[in-house]
Amino acid sequence: MRLITKTTLLYLLITALVIASSGIVLYTITNNFIEKRIRDYFLRKEERLTGYLSNPNVDLNDINSYKSQRVDLLPDLKTPLLKNYDRDTILFNEMEGERQPFRARSLDKVVNGKLYRISMYMALKESRLLLGGIITSLFYVFLALLALMLLLNYLSSRYLWQPFNHTLEQIKHYSLNRGTTLAEVPTTTKEFKELNSLFAQMTSRIEHDFRNMKEFTENISHEIQTPLAIIKAKVEMLQKSEKLTSEQAKTAGAIYRATSHLSKLSRTLGLISKIENQEFTNHERLELRSFLEPLLFNFKELAELKQVKIDFSAPEEAYITIDPYLLEVLLSNLVKNALSHNHEKGEISVRLQPQQLTICNTGAPLDFPECEIFDRFRRTGQNASSLGLGLAIVKKICSLNNLDISYRYQEPLHCFILKF
Amino acid sequence: MKILIVEDNRELAETLVHYFKQEGYLCETAYNYQTAEEKVHLYEYDVIVLDITLPDGSGLEILKQLKQKRPDAGVLIISAKDALDDKLNGLNLGADDYLTKPFHLAELNARIQSLLRRKRFNGSHEITVGDLRLNTVTAQVLVKGQEIILTRKEYELLLYFLSNRNRILNKEAIAEHLWGDNIDMADSFDFIYTHIKNLRKKIASHGSTNNIKSVYGMGYKFVAE
Numbered sequence: 309m310r311l312i313t314k315t316t317l318l319y320l321l322i323t324a325l326v327i328a329s330s331g332i333v334l335y336t337i338t339n340n341f342i343e344k345r346i347r348d349y350f351l352r353k354e355e356r357l358t359g360y361l362s363n364p365n366v367d368l369n370d371i372n373s374y375k376s377q378r379v380d381l382l383p384d385l386k387t388p389l390l391k392n393y394d395r396d397t398i399l400f401n402e403m404e405g406e407r408q409p410f411r412a413r414s415l416d417k418v419v420n421g422k423l424y425r426i427s428m429y430m431a432l433k434e435s436r437l438l439l440g441g442i443i444t445s446l447f448y449v450f451l452a453l454l455a456l457m458l459l460l461n462y463l464s465s466r467y468l469w470q471p472f473n474h475t476l477e478q479i480k481h482y483s484l485n486r487g488t489t490l491a492e493v494p495t496t497t498k499e500f501k502e503l504n505s506l507f508a509q510m511t512s513r514i515e516h517d518f519r520n521m522k523e524f525t526e527n528i529s530h531e532i533q534t535p536l537a538i539i540k541a542k543v544e545m546l547q548k549s550e551k552l553t554s555e556q557a558k559t560a561g562a563i564y565r566a567t568s569h570l571s572k573l574s575r576t577l578g579l580i581s582k583i584e585n586q587e588f589t590n591h592e593r594l595e596l597r598s599f600l601e602p603l604l605f606n607f608k609e610l611a612e613l614k615q616v617k618i619d620f621s622a623p624e625e626a627y628i629t630i631d632p633y634l635l636e637v638l639l640s641n642l643v644k645n646a647l648s649h650n651h652e653k654g655e656i657s658v659r660l661q662p663q664q665l666t667i668c669n670t671g672a673p674l675d676f677p678e679c680e681i682f683d684r685f686r687r688t689g690q691n692a693s694s695l696g697l698g699l700a701i702v703k704k705i706c707s708l709n710n711l712d713i714s715y716r717y718q719e720p721l722h723c724f725i726l727k728f
Numbered sequence: 729m730k731i732l733i734v735e736d737n738r739e740l741a742e743t744l745v746h747y748f749k750q751e752g753y754l755c756e757t758a759y760n761y762q763t764a765e766e767k768v769h770l771y772e773y774d775v776i777v778l779d780i781t782l783p784d785g786s787g788l789e790i791l792k793q794l795k796q797k798r799p800d801a802g803v804l805i806i807s808a809k810d811a812l813d814d815k816l817n818g819l820n821l822g823a824d825d826y827l828t829k830p831f832h833l834a835e836l837n838a839r840i841q842s843l844l845r846r847k848r849f850n851g852s853h854e855i856t857v858g859d860l861r862l863n864t865v866t867a868q869v870l871v872k873g874q875e876i877i878l879t880r881k882e883y884e885l886l887l888y889f890l891s892n893r894n895r896i897l898n899k900e901a902i903a904e905h906l907w908g909d910n911i912d913m914a915d916s917f918d919f920i921y922t923h924i925k926n927l928r929k930k931i932a933s934h935g936s937t938n939n940i941k942s943v944y945g946m947g948y949k950f951v952a953e
Contacts, residue, residue, distance in 0.1 A: 526809075530781065533808035534737050537830035541743040544833045547896050547946055558945045561898065568900045571830050575810060609881060610907070613919040633812060 312469065316461050323453050331446045335439060342435040350413045353377065353428050361419040375402060378427040385423050388416035399429065408433045471495035475504055482511065484518050484586070522585055529578040536571045540564065569695075576697045579637070583704050588631040596626045596660055599635060604658065607643050615653045622660035628728045630709050638705045641698040642667050642724055649722070657721075668723040681715050729753045731840075732773040734764040734790065735806070736782050744777065747833050761785030768794050774847070775802040775840055780809070780818065788821055795822040802843045806831065832901035838891040855890050857952045858938045860931070862890060871934040881906055882927045889940060889950035898947035924948060 357379060360371055371379050393414045401408045409432040416425050471493040478491070492508075495501055543564045547557065582588070604620055611618050628635065646656045646669035654670035680686050682703035687696035702724075706713040712727040731753050735741040738759060745755040756773075758764035761784040768776070768790060776794065780787035787805065794801055803823045807814060810828040818826050824843050827836060845853050845864055855862045861870040867883055869876050878886065888905050889897070899917045906920070928940055941949050 529810075530808040533829040534740065537806075537808075538737065538740045538743060540830045541740065541747070541833050544898075544901075545743065545747065547898065554945055557943075561945055561947075564898060565900060567830070578810075609879075610919060613922050 310465075312461050312465050316457050319457060320454060323457075324450065327446050327450050327453075331443060334442050334446070338435075338439060338442060342438070345435075346411055346430055349430055350428055354415070354417075354426065357426055357428075358417065358419060361417075361422075361424060364420075376429045378429075380425045380427075382416065382423045382425050385416070388418060388423060390414050390416045390425065396432070401431065401433075409436060468497070471497065471500045472503070475500070475507060479507065483589075484515065518585070521581075525578055525581045525585075529574055532574045533571060536567055536574075539567045540571075543567065573695055573697075576695055576701070580697065580701055580704060583634065583701065583708060586708065588634045590631045590633070591629050592632055593627050593629050594632060594635060596628055596665065597622045599639060600658065600660065603636075603639055603643060607647060611647055611656065614647070614650065616647060616650050617655050619655065619657045620660075621658070624660075624662050626660050626662050626665070626728075628711075630705075630711075634705050634709070638702055638726075641702050642726070645669075645698050645702075645724075646722075663727060665726040665728075666723055667726075668718075668721040670720055671722055673717065674722075678715060678717065682713075729775075729844075730756070730771075730773045732756050732758065732764070732767060732771075732776045734758045734776065734782070734787060735779040736760060737779075744833075744836075747837070751837065761787075761790065764790050765793065769797070772798070773801065775804060775843060777836075777840075778803055778805050778823070780805055780807045780814070788818065791818070791821050791823060800847065802840075802847050804836075804839060804843060806836070832898075832904065834888070834892045834895065834897050834901050835905055838888050838905070841891045842887075855887075857890055857893060859936050860890070860938050862887060871931055871936045874934050876930045876934065878927070878930065881923055882930070885923055885927055886931075889948075893950045893952045896943050896946050896949045902948070 353376075357371070357377065360366060361379065368379055368381065371377065395412050395414075397410055397412050398407050399410045399412075400406070411430045411432050412427060414425065414427045416423060418424075474493045492504060493500075495504070543560050546552070546560050547564070552560065600620065600622070604618055608618065630638075643656070643658070646667050649671045650656065650669050651671055656667070656669045659666045659668075674681065676686060682699050684700040685696040686699075702713060705711075706726070712725075714725050714727075716723045716725065729752070731748055733741050733744050733748075733755060735744065735757070736759055741757045741759065745757055748755045756767065756771075758767050761782045764778075764782070764787075765785075778787045778791060787807075791803055791805075794803065799822065804825045804827065805818045805823045806827050806829060807818075808829040815826045824846070825839050827839060842864070845855075853864045855864065859872045862868070863870075864887070869878055869883065869886065884906060885902070888902065899920055902920050903917065906923075924940055931938060931940075938950070938952055941951050943949050
């Protein structure tokens, strides 16, 4: 639920409570006032009627000609029975020609030794209307407030909250390496000003850190590769020397191999951090078969030398959206893995389906838990020269591109399943 | 043959000079942007080996100037930067080749030779070593005048050997030359062995005396008689 809707609902709830309670108060006050007026009216009327009745030649018919009062002589009774008996009743109002609510009071009174029963009536229509009017007007006030709130809601989300929404939009589309500059929205709201400046500060800090890190990885790769180039060149020169004993030649060879390994390692780690820094964001919709075919062709020779049979089947077209370079790395790492962990006269099967690519290979069972297969530097004992980073790169590429990669061992096949 | 090596790391530059002198080339060095700029303007070189990250400027700037002055100059970039963008940038500016550090000297040599063959087309696209003749345009190999049929990898391997004849080539360099970065598995060396075995057989089948010798613990060497 949006904040503005929440505020509105809360505001309406409070308004409803306030209006209801003020309605109760108003009703009570008005009601008390009306009741008091009725009491006063009845008292005055009683006094007046008592005055009439004390007259020696009283004419009851004359008194009863008024619809609002009635006096009856009670000859059978000796003592007064009723004392201010009040009740609400519905009577026919001749003046207005309709039945209306009335308040009636009946009482017995002794005047000049005679017992009279006096009944007085008072129309309640006006006071009822007044009370109804109060409630109705309060209801209308509430409706007006509701409409006002909705209008306010609309206006504030349209104008007041616009800078906020704009900032949100910017955060949504913010990307570090695309170098998106933040377009400032002019706002006079203090909170949004603060938010914008904090956001700007934060992004500039992140960008600064990111640039530093990128520079660091670039530098480290550059600064390491140059000395490695020197070592390599020097060892190569050394190997050329005729005077080298076979023992020394072996040592030189070992230095050379270690140097090559180190250089590959730093290059591969550099690639991983480039992938992590999302430097490959060139998303394209690619047809997988046209990528796999030349790749498998490149590996064909290597596979033949190991007498590994590659079986490729792609009954349907399959598309994937990813950076082409990353796809190249991803696929070649998977195929390379399938080939290098294969045994002589083994098999590789590559099966392409519309939403899935399965690469299976024969090979010795893993000598470590299955779940560690994508970990960095996890490799089987026999393959010492492998960097142990290929599958880690595969995993990294997959997780950054929302692809699902899983491993399954189905005797005798190791299978990697890529879902896209 | 005159080569200019533009490389800020003196150690590496000197090693390269030492290597190319043995090859019979005339070598000059420039350790920074300014010297390189001067030399490029003053003298003519057959090949310029150019490092793009120099302390006082970018090698790409030198490349630009050079290409304006003499578009036919051969330039080989060596750089520790291996991003695809850097490579494309360099090649788009007119560089002939791009090699990332650290490289094998034999690889650098092979690339320079192939660059030179491409630059001066007057007959030098044929390499003759003893009774072996290799034509880099038609990719034909003749042994004592008779053609032998090689696979693509065998041809590349032979060309690599011919470019670096009488010099030990270690297995890593050969593997990387043949398969590039795709090859980082231990058994790739067995692949090399298989290729070399086949190549030897094909060359020897016509009674050639040139052959590839194994140097124990180090690699292979093409011995030209």
